[in-house]
Amino acid sequence: MKRRRIVAGFQATLFSLSLVSTYFLPNSTIVAAPPRTPDKTVNCEMLVVGGGLSGVATAYEGLLAGRTVCLTEITDWLGGQISSQGTSALDERPTQRDRQFYSRGYTELRNRIQRHYGKLNPGECWVSDSCFLPRDAHTILIQMLKDAEKKGKGKLEWFPNTVIKEVNINSSGKIIDGAIAIQHQAAKGAPPLNTFTLAQTIKDAYTYQNSSRLSKSIIRFVPKVGKKSTTSNSPQWYVVDASETGEIIALADVPYRLGIDGRSFLEPSASSASNDPYCTQGFTYTFAMEATREPQPQTMPPFYLQYSPYFSYELKRLANFGLVFTYRRIWNSIPGQPTQFNGVKFTAPTPGDISMQNWTWGNDYRPGTAKDNLVYTRQQLQAAGQLKPGGWMGGLRTETLRKGEENALAYYYWLVAGTTDSQLGKGVKEPQTRNRLLTGLNSPMGTVHGLSKYPYMREGRRIIGRPSWGQPQGFTIWEVDISRRNYNDEYYRKTLTADTYRQLKATLAGLEAASVITGQVSPDKALRRSRSTIYPDAVGIGHYAIDFHPCMVQSPPETPGNKERPGERRGAGQAYPFQIALRAMIPQKIDNLIVGGKSIATSHIASAAYRVHSFEWSSGAAAGTVVAFALKNHIAPYQIVDDLPKPEPQLQALKRLLEQNGNPTAFPDTSIFNQNWEDWR
Template structure:
């Protein structure tokens, strides 16, 4: 840990590095004067932006550590994936689930689900061991945070229906390096509630309300409270706090304008399965508006949406072995009061739907919306943010393309109609899809999604902006976790020999060779003779864990995505496949430029391919648990997170103290028997 000088209460170090092209770092952010003074100022020790699983886990650990936490969320539900985004089917791997090797908070969540329903899987789904109602997830997590607040004697300030509009960031002094030295001094938030006489929250879909939510002015739909969030001012001491970006799209890293990536990374020895030789920020994974539908005893009237014919050419069961309505319905069935008869289709066992069963839909060739061009990408690039004025003081509007949200909502509503009344299939042809009119679309404030329109409050985001970590040994352009750090793929495949340049192929095999790496680089050992390690990369600064397959929902080639005959981006699924149990490196959570910003959830420093595994429920919780623990530890020990890793690979005593704390608190940083000598990971399924 290097200590050179202090900025606003934090030690900073001089680090030199070369910037990756296309990632410009400005001097500082200026806060525009809001149309009126803030209605109130709230002091926080830790500001968590985003109430998804990562944000809840951050707050959970920080509250148990006795800290004051401010938690903001654009919707009115806690839980993200399992609540406001509707994907209440826990993505887990068999071995990790069998061993119950998860963060303590995630284990508590699973236990509370079991206690709520008397079983872990009240939906009797087959995709997971646990499928349940999204509205219940919010209630469960609310109680978890209340209990954590009491047990740890922390304090929670919860701000639903709230967005961050601006950040006040300290200027960068001349002696500071561009890798760090700045601090977020305060944040301006806007909280909205229904205007007098206006319909309740969740009446309209997100595309109708998101721009209004980011405007200071009251509207016919919303009245606004302007809230200043800042650290408590102590006499004689510089204010100290941490901001955690736990948002679904990397919103704060964009607003703070720290370096990040979007979409496809260029093919390299670290990312050898990349579908492009150059970066492509317009092709992240698809996103999904989920919805719930109920099986009924009697046929139901099914009204064709006026826009249905535009989207119908896209929909498909995708594969013959999946071409069964009952199979798809039970895939993510989230409620089943009466169990049906056992059945099999395509080798998959399930129980048949019965009246009253509720299914949540999240299907690749269905309600996934998969734009892949600059015309329709959802998450704006830095250049697009500049062009739309969102990086100017007071200009931030959430960083998303509203028109694409609108089309994704139309696509989801059209998919429901296809499921019950459609007879076409874009991938399998005529005669496969049959009508299923004994079903109804569930909508209303008391419905599983909690919305009048019936769609999830927020889309399920598989991938957004991914921060670039600070320069680190072996990665002078900025730390990241890459494909080869986690993938089980056999890189002896002829594809890699033929596709990768000889030097790139040699570097790939050397990076995977472990103790033989130097001999491969020197040419003493042939790349084809080198033994590859059979585990993921072991990070000395590991602060959390995850395990899931590299699972792709690729973008589409043409615009719009639903265009007849459209295809997935060629080569995108090559990176898909099984992964070894992996770790979350602290360096992946520390952005460049700003010392008191911590990145959690899906926006940590991963590549496009690695992100396809680092996005599921238990990972999000582990990353949030790490973020909350790191923030509390840093406040207690007067040390900035980057100082815990800036001497690596040399010993970092305070880093080891942090890791011990995580482990003692029941938040694993490594899987059992993780060691450079353990090559037996085949049992981890």
């Protein structure tokens, strides 16, 4: 284990500098300087930014390890995908689900959902084994953290309605030694929180000054230094970026990617020869609708005609309202009659049933140009002044948030009153007026307007890991590391150069790789390994298909006749069970920043699988365990892996701890000699 950083200039022959030459390599920092004295200072051992599943899992493991955990969240609900973002339908793969092979906290979450309702699937949806009410997810998770706090003798400091405004990086440029946050509540005489949409409040939430809607408290987070503090150079606290878009990696100005990665032997299905940071996966404002006995009055939104050219059932095999309603039905009061449409079986909706909507050609909003991309690039952040001290405003385009909200409300009206279909033409869509949009603070989404409190984010900023063995330009998990595709079709032979194609096939050849590279074995005759890449520093697991919701070509996305970005779905398809490498969670530059959730070091295509519920939990469980381990052993996480591929005793100790705690780091029988992964579905 080395006590130095890996030199960034280290070279290797299998990785081209062109893959990262267009991504930013920062040299600046943000210095916390609030306009007034903070209202309070809070000491933490772990500052977890983002209360989604990854952030909750991080806090859960930290509390069980007896640590003081500060957990911030922009909304007032824990759970992210399953609560504030409304996608309360667990995305799971059959084999992993059948074997119940999950992190201990995720298994506990599933068990608590079942106990809460008396069954795991109170919605009787058909997309998942578990569909439930978002508001209940928050309640379940809060209790889980309280129980973990009591059991592990840790301490939870929970900060809802709180955003990080600034981070302070010390003079070495390697340590975040403080952070400034803004917590808001409804101003005196103003409507309660969750009355207005995120687009209407996000700038206010990131502004220090009080407003007519919000009153603010300024909080300074600093390391907790006890009597037994060490004189070691190891960090005394850690910041975990579990935010939905990678806010802290943007604020700390560490290298990251955004959008499409350029085509290479590692990302051969990329839709572009060069990277495109503006084309990220679509985001979705979910909503809940209830089936009623009688027709309901439906009011056309004033913006409906702007968005209506986009909406569609998408495919003929899906063109049935009952099928779409029950797809993510989150509450089923009285079981309906068994029915089916094009082979899909479901029970017909009955009055009182509640459906959550998350539909690609519906409330997905899919910008893909520099005019309307949601997550600002570094260049856009600089131009907007958001990388200046005090300038951070969340890093999102507010106008695109607003249009995503309008699009979702317009989609509801299309579902209940529309008669057009952008993909299938006339005569397919019929009005369905026996439904109503559920709104109000006591509604499933907990908002007056009825939309989720925060959009469901499929993709944000993704770090470039530190230079590493085999990846000297920065560690990344790529398409070829997880995809089941065999790459034998003519497209790859014609699109890739001969050398790139040989590198691709060598990468996939497993034990025959050297023979393919040296020309002893033809690329087309090499045996394709039937498993994902095995990482010596694996600290978590996940399994899901590479699932795309591609950006659109024209701006705005709702432009009549608009098309998905050509080639984006080429990378979609089945994936092998995969691992979370510790190197994917360690950013460059900052030694006490750990990354979880969707911002770990994955490529654009790989991230389409590394984004679902059980993965988020597993990455958070890893983050919480790594931080607790690092604090206990007075070691920085990068030091645990900086000597690979040589043996790393601390790494082995960490992996044993994870496994002993019920947090798997590998699927059963994981080995370079085991090629039998075809049965994992």
